[in-house]
Amino acid sequence: MKANLVVHTQSHDYPIIITSQCDMAKEIAPYIKGKQVMIVTNTTVEKLYLADLAAGLEEDFEVMSVVLPDGEQYKTQQYIDTIYDALMDNHCSRDVTLVALGGGVIGDMTGFAAASFMRGVNFIQIPTTLLSQVDSSVGGKTGINHPKGKNMIGAFWQPQMVLADMHTLTTLPQRELSAGMAEVIKYALIMDETFLDWLEDNMAALMGLDKVALAEAVARCCQYKADIVAQDEREAGKRALLNFGHTFGHVIETHEGYGQWLHGEAVAAGMVQAAQLSHKMGWISEAQLQRICAVLISAKLPTQPPSIDTQIALDLMQHDKKVKSGQVRLILLKSVGDAVVTADFEPKLLEEVLASCVPN
Numbered sequence: 001m002k003a004n005l006v007v008h009t010q011s012h013d014y015p016i017i018i019t020s021q022c023d024m025a026k027e028i029a030p031y032i033k034g035k036q037v038m039i040v041t042n043t044t045v046e047k048l049y050l051a052d053l054a055a056g057l058e059e060d061f062e063v064m065s066v067v068l069p070d071g072e073q074y075k076t077q078q079y080i081d082t083i084y085d086a087l088m089d090n091h092c093s094r095d096v097t098l099v100a101l102g103g104g105v106i107g108d109m110t111g112f113a114a115a116s117f118m119r120g121v122n123f124i125q126i127p128t129t130l131l132s133q134v135d136s137s138v139g140g141k142t143g144i145n146h147p148k149g150k151n152m153i154g155a156f157w158q159p160q161m162v163l164a165d166m167h168t169l170t171t172l173p174q175r176e177l178s179a180g181m182a183e184v185i186k187y188a189l190i191m192d193e194t195f196l197d198w199l200e201d202n203m204a205a206l207m208g209l210d211k212v213a214l215a216e217a218v219a220r221c222c223q224y225k226a227d228i229v230a231q232d233e234r235e236a237g238k239r240a241l242l243n244f245g246h247t248f249g250h251v252i253e254t255h256e257g258y259g260q261w262l263h264g265e266a267v268a269a270g271m272v273q274a275a276q277l278s279h280k281m282g283w284i285s286e287a288q289l290q291r292i293c294a295v296l297i298s299a300k301l302p303t304q305p306p307s308i309d310t311q312i313a314l315d316l317m318q319h320d321k322k323v324k325s326g327q328v329r330l331i332l333l334k335s336v337g338d339a340v341v342t343a344d345f346e347p348k349l350l351e352e353v354l355a356s357c358v359p360n
């Protein structure tokens with residue numbers, strides 16, 4: 001099985017190759033322009049996939065690697081500097097290609113290093129988690145966290161190609177698979193109720209790592225994202241829909257300490273909070289709210305945020321990148337599959353949602 005999609009952007013178009021199992025080096029080699037390749041990975045993924053990839057590229061390229069510590073807490077400027085140091089120490093020039101081998105943390109950091117080193121060099125995404133295959137490797141959002149806010153420093157910088165190999169998901173811990181499923185469910189909730197029907201029917205196969213079902217889910221999600229990115233690469237409008245659940249979710253990640261709640265877990269609980277507010281506004285029904293919780297539970301995801309003081313949550317929300325003229329803008333659901341970006345909600349209703357979480 002091999003599927004190709006294309007992402008159309010202002011800078012260039014690029015393919016997403018989805019395979020059930022492949023020789024990674026062979027797939028990415030045609031997209032490497034110069035002779036130098038710097039693979040960026042972490043201590044976990046290094047042990048699983050680095051040696052084969054590097055060996056496969058060595059005949060044709062000068063291959064170097066930099067291995068970062070594993071975790072969201074290392075998505076910081078300090079470790080971007082580690083990537084710059086490796087590039088400088090190895091005398092990399094402007095035609096170096098960076099290869100992100102790992103999940104969304106490695107993808108976001110490698111992309112940001114590529115966007116900024118020598119004012120911009122090529123990079124390739126090899127996402128190895130479900131979350132990174134369905135979301136973070138596509139669309140060119142790159143960056144790092146600030147102690148007071150998620151992904152606060154970064155750049156839009158598109159990869160030359162994305163290679164999603166379903167085989168890499170066979171080594172993924174179940175908690176990480178679930179975290180990725182949160183972003184999968186997100187697409188259904190914002191874009192397509194029939195995809196939610198499909199997910200409900202196929203959740204057991206997906207959670208059981210059925211490669212055919214996973215490839216279908218990855219392809220559908222990448223197509224939804226590619227369509228949005230082609231229309232609105234820099235989030236001037238419609239792209240903000242992809243942030244459904246994230247204003248709430250980023251509050252959880254920042255407040256609890258990066259890495260305590262996985263991004264997907266925080267987004268899951270955040271999507272329930274956004275759905276609760278949508279329900280309070282008279283949009284989605286109680287039955288739809290329950291359906292959303294049920295599909296998240298079937299993917300072993302949390303539906304309750306941790307206990308956070310309402311004022312602290314509101315203050316953290318002010319750092320959200322969608323805030324305009326001091327007004328928080330949220331993605332809410334008119335119904336399942338129909339999302340809107342709005343600042344037009346009663347502040348009291350938002351406070352009720354934030355205050356209603358059950359303490360741990």
Ligand SMILES: NC(=O)c1ccc[n+]([C@@H]2O[C@H](COP(=O)([O-])OP(=O)(O)OC[C@H]3O[C@@H](n4cnc5c(N)ncnc54)[C@H](O)[C@@H]3O)[C@@H](O)[C@H]2O)c1
Nearest residue numbers: 044070103104105128129131132135136141168171172263
């Ligand atoms: N740029 C975007 O558009 C975008 C979209 C969504 C999320 N993100 C970002 O992505 C990050 C989350 O990504 P993630 O969920 O992939 O987390 P992650 O990168 O931390 O990876 C999750 C864990 O799985 C391990 N791992 C990776 N591949 C593996 C494999 N094949 N087998 C076994 N273990 C493996 C990693 O070492 C890590 O411990 C967050 O920082 C989030 O902000 C960015």
Ligand SMILES: O=C(O)C(=O)C[C@@H](O)[C@H](O)[C@H](O)COP(=O)(O)O
Nearest residue numbers: 135139141150151239242243246321
């Ligand atoms: O690609 C996008 O656009 C998204 O919003 C995808 C999100 O899943 C992702 O977590 C993104 O990094 C959040 O963006 P941010 O701009 O709120 O940091």
Ligand SMILES: [Zn+2]
Nearest residue numbers: 183246263267
């Ligand atoms: Zn996300």
